[in-house]
Amino acid sequence: MLSYDVVIIGGGPAGLAAAIAARESGCERVLVIERDDRLGGILNQCIHNGFGLHTFKEELTGPEYAARYEDRAHEVGVEFSLGSMVIDVSSDLVVHAVSQERGVYGVQAGAVVLAMGCRERPRGALAIPGYRPAGIYTAGTAQRLVNMEGQMPGREVVILGSGDIGLIMARRMTLEGAHVACVAELMPYSGGLKRNIVQCLDDYGIPLLLSHTVTRIEGRKRVEAVWIAKVDEQRRPIPGTEVRYACDTLMLSVGLLPENELSREAGVALSPVTRGPLVDESLQTSVPGVFACGNVLHVHDLVDYVSQEADAAGRCAAHYALGKRSPDVQEDGPAEAERVLLLEVESGVRYTVPSTIDPARMDERLTVRFRVDNVYRDRFVSVYVGDERIMHRKKRVLAPGEMEEVVLKRADLLERAHAERIVVKLEED
Amino acid sequence: MASDQYDVVIVGAGVSGCAVARELSRYEARVCVVERADDVCCGTSKANSAIVHAGFDAQAGSMMARLNVEGNKLMRELAEELNFALVPCGSLVVCTDAQTRPALEALLERGVANGVEGLRIVERDELVSMEPNVSDEAVCALWAPTGGIVDPFGLCVALAENAATNGVEFLFNAGVEGVERDDDEWLVRTKAGTLRTRCVVNAAGVYADELHNMVADKKMRIVARKGEYYLLDTTAFGHVRHTVFTLPTKMGKGVLVSPTVHGNVIVGPTATDVEDKESVDTTAAGLAEVVAKCGIAVRDVPLREVITTFAGLRAHEEHHDFIIGEVEGAPGFVDCAAIESPGLTSCPAIGRMVADIVRGICDLQERPADEIVRTRPGVVNLLATSREDWNDLVAKDPTYGNLVCRCCRVSEAQIVDALHRPIPATSIDAIKRRTGCTMGRCQGGFCTPKIMAIMERELGMAPTQITKCGPGSELLVQEGGE
Incomplete structure (x- = not known):
């Protein structure tokens, strides 16, 4: 069986950044297994710009952003298996994949990085009443058809859900000559980035109907109309508010789900909130030697953060594979008693990644990412270690569509030796 | 019009019609199944509980009770002969x-x-x-x-494929517009042309009453x-x-x-x-x-x-029993109607019963045993294939290594197979029924563009011709538009 120091599942932005980091951390043999025939993942169909503002301080398209990482990965000597679908990962770190050239093959890994990304929630998962005609697309599938296959999924479009891909596709379909009647959003706020609402809807006069949903789909063969109703505070359609929109296409941008079927089968414990693996400070999952990053871990808003997170996962996986404890901790230093702090969330915060921290093993500085559960104005993001508040930072606006972060310092945690938990929460003052 | 001359025309390519077709393929007869949809298994047969009922539900002494219990027993051997999924879970x-x-x-x-x-x-x-x-x-x-579960698509497709292998013809997109008596034969007018036949089997599902009422004095209501x-x-x-x-x-x-x-x-x-x-x-x-x-x-x-x-x-139908038999005053017109639950379970027995009736009417002769293929090669299920066997498949055809559907583990080779089997799939849903593609948790989000590309290549179709479930359900609109 082939053997690699680090095997990375998925060649999108997360997988590429993790692979580069693993090589740069001293691993000789790093393999990326990618199911498509090319690297870059979903970025390849994201031909709009706005990527890389944080990482490269310039606006790139998705494919351009991917190409930078792809080039770098080749430079540093990462190996690739393209057109290979991973079919299982075992707890002893054997990865099985299948490809046309090799059939089913196994690879022994020193460490595994999960970077499979996410998938879109389909219509069926919403149980929208009505027929099941052609013309119902998730926004990402439509994006692929338009941007990569050069095909046109429809002319008269209604979009349900204001996730970023839906917003981007509202603009794309308009530019392609379709008419986008509206974007309906169940929640009283958008799940997408503010800049996308401005640049993709407002600039094109496409109405965003907050607190609205699709209550019925008409058309036996192809979509002929959808009915949209207002919803009350419990998100139930309000009778009498239905409006019929004649259209041939319904696009859905109603949530992304981390793609963790392989993780689950490998025995990786998952968070019910993120639906991604529970990870520690090194982004290691509950299965030793298996790390996770990118949208398979939790759905990100910006690819820049995916790259940063994947860089950390790649480094940590490399250190695991090379038998080192952690990047910043000296191998022969005094053995510290293991002390795992639980990261807990309260008022307004939905989750954190990671969910546990061992201060002795963490980097000097550790980025903790989280999302909030509603739109908040003028709140403080607070971090408590034990009972002591160590961070209190005012934010003008916090929204579910935008990922937030706090940076914890190792010294702050080591100093407070008796604390058992860290709490991240929003406070009014 | 000799080419449109049949011994038996079966209206409806659901499980009943296909089971009858398969049974009739044992006889010296020219048989055609006409179906309004683009594929078999497009009505009641595709959207049900997929249960093999034990047979305790139907009234004792009813036709339903008899055919249910008989069908339940026959289903097991049928699953082995025709290679479709049947699980005797009870x-x-x-x-x-x-x-x-x-x-x-x-x-x-x-x-x-x-x-x-x-x-x-x-x-x-x-x-x-x-x-x-x-x-x-x-x-x-x-x-x-003795209760169980079955793949309703697999069952229906298997019956149809085996019938087709043995010479039964299938005419799709051929909704029936009229049935008339002409001398001692029937003219079945469909959207795809008129067929002349000695015998008609009415297996038209929820529309069986409309077909029945075209020829019968005693009306039926489904x-x-x-x-x-x-x-x-x-x-x-x-x-x-x-x-x-x-x-x-x-x-x-x-x-x-x-x-x-x-x-x-x-x-x-x-x-x-x-x-x-x-x-x-x-x-x-x-x-x-x-x-x-x-x-x-x-x-x-x-x-x-x-x-x-x-x-x-x-x-x-209000009497809640199957209606199977030659219609009074309409010689050669055989109802196979009101086939509601447990119709799926009963279909192997229904097929035999209707075939016997038709055989009697048309005085059909059995074909020599060596002319008839009773078995049907199954489809590959990679979820139930060992790594070794999968490798053997890839060695024979590398496209078994190209996974198109990640949710249900379907490879390119299986899609291609579905497009070229005895009853070829011509739409995305037809491929779904044969392979499982688009049936999983992503509901086709990932695989639909890939399936479309394979259909384009294999069938020489333009992308805009590809449908979800037959004409009118095109997935794309013309570039440039009106």
């Missing part, structure tokens, strides 16, 4: 109210009278060990070990009875181990919760009579009813794992 009818126990005992007695084997009542302790997620209110249950369902992801598999029915309570009839052969869990159906025989749409009220009722016999049904909801129409 079924339970759960009694949740001690006061209704007599009704459960009546079911047992009826089952015994119908000839169902192995029936017995299990008490709560045994029931809980058999079905750990049974409701806390469960008192006892009727255990039917009511479309809608059933709505939730289909749950494979992550819910194992929540129930058997098909779990609810014994009707004062609150009405419950819904069933059952594993499917594809590894999902199905919950439903409702039962609402509808005027419109095309209304296979789900409704807010129907779906809410499924949600409300699924917990009667099974607790904590994980409905949040839903991957799709759907509705099917049962062909209900």
Whole structure:
């Protein structure tokens, strides 16, 4: 069986950044297994710009952003298996994949990085009443058809859900000559980035109907109309508010789900909130030697953060594979008693990644990412270690569509030796 | 018009029509199945509970009872001959109210009278060990070990393919517009042309009454009875181990919760009579009813794992029995009508019964045994294929290594196979029924563009010609538009 120091599942932005980091951390043999025939993942169909503002301080398209990482990965000597679908990962770190050239093959890994990304929630998962005609697309599938296959999924479009891909596709379909009647959003706020609402809807006069949903789909063969109703505070359609929109296409941008079927089968414990693996400070999952990053871990808003997170996962996986404890901790230093702090969330915060921290093993500085559960104005993001508040930072606006972060310092945690938990929460003052 | 001259024309390519076609393919006869949709298995046969009923439900002495029990037995050998998925998981009818126990005992007695084997009542302790997620209110249950689950698409496609292999013709997109007597023959006028035949088999599902009424004095009325369902992801598999029915309570009839052969869990159906025989749409009220009722016999049904909801129409007739036989005053016109549940289970027996009637009418002779192929090569299921066997497949055809559908593990080779089998798939849904592609948790989000590319290449179709389920359901619009 082939053997690699680090095997990375998925060649999108997360997988590429993790692979580069693993090589740069001293691993000789790093393999990326990618199911498509090319690297870059979903970025390849994201031909709009706005990527890389944080990482490269310039606006790139998705494919351009991917190409930078792809080039770098080749430079540093990462190996690739393209057109290979991973079919299982075992707890002893054997990865099985299948490809046309090799059939089913196994690879022994020193460490595994999960970077499979996410998938879109389909219509069926919403149980929208009505027929099941052609013309119902998730926004990402439509994006692929338009941007990569050069095909046109429809002319008269209604979009349900204001996730970023839906917003981007509202603009794309308009530019392609379709008419986008509206974007309906169940929640009283958008799940997408503010800049996308401005640049993709407002600039094109496409109405965003907050607190609205699709209550019925008409058309036996192809979509002929959808009915949209207002919803009350419990998100139930309000009778009498239905409006019929004649259209041939319904696009859905109603949530992304981390793609963790392989993780689950490998025995990786998952968070019910993120639906991604529970990870520690090194982004290691509950299965030793298996790390996770990118949208398979939790759905990100910006690819820049995916790259940063994947860089950390790649480094940590490399250190695991090379038998080192952690990047910043000296191998022969005094053995510290293991002390795992639980990261807990309260008022307004939905989750954190990671969910546990061992201060002795963490980097000097550790980025903790989280999302909030509603739109908040003028709140403080607070971090408590034990009972002591160590961070209190005012934010003008916090929204579910935008990922937030706090940076914890190792010294702050080591100093407070008796604390058992860290709490991240929003406070009014 | 010799080329349009048939011995038998079967109207409807659901499980009944296809089962009849397969049985008739044993005889010296020219047989054609005409179907209004673009594929077999497009009506009631594709949207049902996919249950192989044991046979305790139907009234003793009814045709339904006899054909159910016979069909249940035949189904097992049929699954081996034709290679479709059948799982003998057994079924339970759960009694949740001690006061209704007599009704459960009546079911047992009826089952015994119908000839169902192995029936017995299990008490709560045994029931809980058999079905750990049974409701806390469960008192006892009727255990039917001969109950099972089947792949309804696989069954129907297999029957049709085997019939086609043995020479039966299939005419799709051929909705019947009229049936007339002409001398001592019938003219069947369809959207795809007129066929002349000695015998007509009316297996037109919810439209069997319309066809019947074209030729019969004594009219028939088929009511479309809608059933709505939730289909749950494979992550819910194992929540129930058997098909779990609810014994009707004062609150009405419950819904069933059952594993499917594809590894999902199905919950439903409702039962609402509808005027419109095309209304296979789900409704807010129907779906809410499924949600409300699924917990009667099974607790904590994980409905949040839903991957799709759907509705099917049962062909209900007021006497609630199958109507099979030559129509009075219409010699050579044979009804195979009112085939509602347990029609799927009964289809192997229905096929034999109708074929016998037709054989008598047309005086058909058996073909030499060596001319007839009774078996049908199955389709590859990679989820049930070992790594070694999978490698052998890839060695023979590398495209078995190119996975198109990640949810249901379907390779390019299987899609290509579906496009070139005896009844070729011509639409995305037709490929779904043969391979499982688009049936999983992503519901085609990932694989649809890939399947389209394969269809373009294999069938020489333009992308804009590709449909979800036949003409009118094109997936794309013309570039540039109007």
